[in-house]
Amino acid sequence: MKLSARIAAPAAALVLAGLTATACAPQTSDTSSEGDKKTGTLRVWLFQEVGNKPKQKVVDAAVAAFEKSHEGAEVEVEYIPVDTRAQRIKAAFNDPKSAPDLIEYGNTDTAGYVKDGGLADISKEFAAWDEAKDTDPTAKQSVTVDGSVYGAPLFVGVRALYYRTDVLDELGIEPPKSQAELISTAKKIHKEKPDLYGLAVGGAYTYGAMPFIWAQGGELAEETGVTYRSAINSAKARKGIEAYTSLFGDDNCPAAKCAAMGGNATVTAFASGKAAMAIGGDFSHAAVEAGAVKGKYAVVPLPGVKEGSIAPAFAGGNNIGVLKSSSHRTLAVDLMKSLTGKKTQAEMFDAMGFLPTYTDVLESAAEKEPFVGPFVNTLGAGAKFVPASPAWGQIDASLVLPTMFQEIVSGRKDVAAASDDAAKKMDTAFAEAG
């Protein structure tokens, strides 16, 4: 027994000491970079698209050219699944040692990633880059936070109105030219053909709903100098919300089914022939072509309030940024330039149909492929972007706007009350993000 006591006491002490030593505080990683090496391996994370082969080909060509012109530099490209990108990228910020040098990221995440301390400020290099002068202003806005640039746009994505030519012809209806006409056309179609949704809408389809708000002159939020203040409950925004939510109901898209739908679900409904119209992106083209409605549809810009006008679309898309923790900053910026340069973007358009972010490249793309015409027109009419605040990521993730739409379409709250609640939540997020 004496012996055991002699062992047990120090052992217990050791355990306690171990606990207290490791348990001071939760981990915080140091993402500052260590030097700027001119040779070595650069690691790149790009998104794994559906049908990734053509993208891979274009990237391989750009990488080969880069390796040729930079002696001693090697590039390792990894394609990460889109579904788990958020976790992967967060993990990369948390563990700089195993993080890549360059990442592709969705442009609504820019401000959040900057606040997380993950992306490097490349304003100087971007300003000195001759090709960047032709960058579309909305695309540039999507890499800019507080006047500094944190990456280069890779492609833009905008949404427009897909409609069934056969259905509209049969009913003798013209494609709608204004928002009011869009709504009445949708209801007319559903009345004539009860099996079809007139216009497929989703309660969780935030980016399909935004054009309705913007078309009415409403805004998601206003800049107040230091931060943002929500404007979702302004009179104009409410008009847009009312217009969008009026599309839910037994006369177009029954709330019981449509309240829960997101963007993909509405496009799927259209592609499978369950809807006469849908708001889809240029990136939805492939999915619709693969569906039952191939050859029986056309695309026009989503109409605005005034007859013949275009509703401002949300300028989605992806960017490529350099991680702050990269130990090859100069090389990484060069690689970013060759991955997002005009040549690569033109090839990427041919391969994947991603819209280029340079105005001149975009124009020549539209000439080559008439399909993108309506999308280019939509961009040209002035697309809009979400507030460039780190709070946006959180507002998006905590489903503030889907909750608002769903509360309205399920009849739980009226437009005024639901939009006031949403505004309150957004303001809390803006205030926390500073």
Place this chain on the structure above:
Amino acid sequence: MTADTTTPRKTPVGPGAGGVTARPPRRRPASPARRSGWTPWLYLLPALVLLGGLLVYPIYQLGLISFLEYTQAQVSGGEPTTFQGFGNYATLFGDSQFWQVLLATVVFAAACVVATLVTGCALAVLLTRIRAVPRLALMLAALGAWATPAITGSTVWVFLFDPDFGPVNKVLGLGDFSWTYGRWSAFALVLLEVLWCSFPFVMVTVYAGIRAIPTEVLEAASLDGASQWRIWRSVMAPMLRPILIVVTIQSVIWDFKVFTQIYVMTNGGGIAGQNLVLNVYAYQKAFASSQYSLGSAIGVVMLVILLAVTLVYLRLVRRQGEEL
């Protein structure tokens, strides 16, 4: 029980069991009273080290983080970590949604526990009263449900109840009724799924318990003319009490922490968050919105609630004279 108590140990029933008498209790040689207090601790040490590393330390971290401002920006070093005191708890308790979610969780968990226990016990009794083939079929069906991963089960159930393609609506003639649209129908659907995948545990455990009850006792009861319900209430249930306690506590803990079913079947909490339960709510806060500190605070609250429920329950049981 220590060796000092002189209860004779019963040997297993075997041939001639009635004649076996207890062996005389063994006595420890010399001074049993004063022994080194260290010995039990030495034996406990490996378990304690393991528990300390795997249980106490994570809980300690959970508690610590709940007092800090700790979001993605702090984790990846964009901003310094700051101490918030009870700030996260104040935010949480000031959020009316939290109280709604808490209430929904308690009611939903209670309904699940009751449904699971009633179904499990009823089927366990049924198992003892049917012939071998149907018993085997019921066992296999239950084990199949038990072995199905929660995410698979939930996905299949959502498909079965799909308004457009699901067979259930077709069979019941419900047209395109959407189960997940209304709050109560969505909760009811999830409850059925939870019941489906958790009753087998109760059933199998209770069935094993019933099998261990000496048949003479049950025979005596039925000879006295007791009904099946009466036998359950006055004979089986009291004898199964320790088992029932364990399955109840297990069920309470499981159903209070239900995550996968709600997350998958109601698409992350239902229309406008109507089907959120505490665990999904914590996930939405902690991981979807990267507010790790707020998520930790919710975790601590859950831990406290579950500990309290378990302790109160054990206390009640003990008061009725049951040793665990």
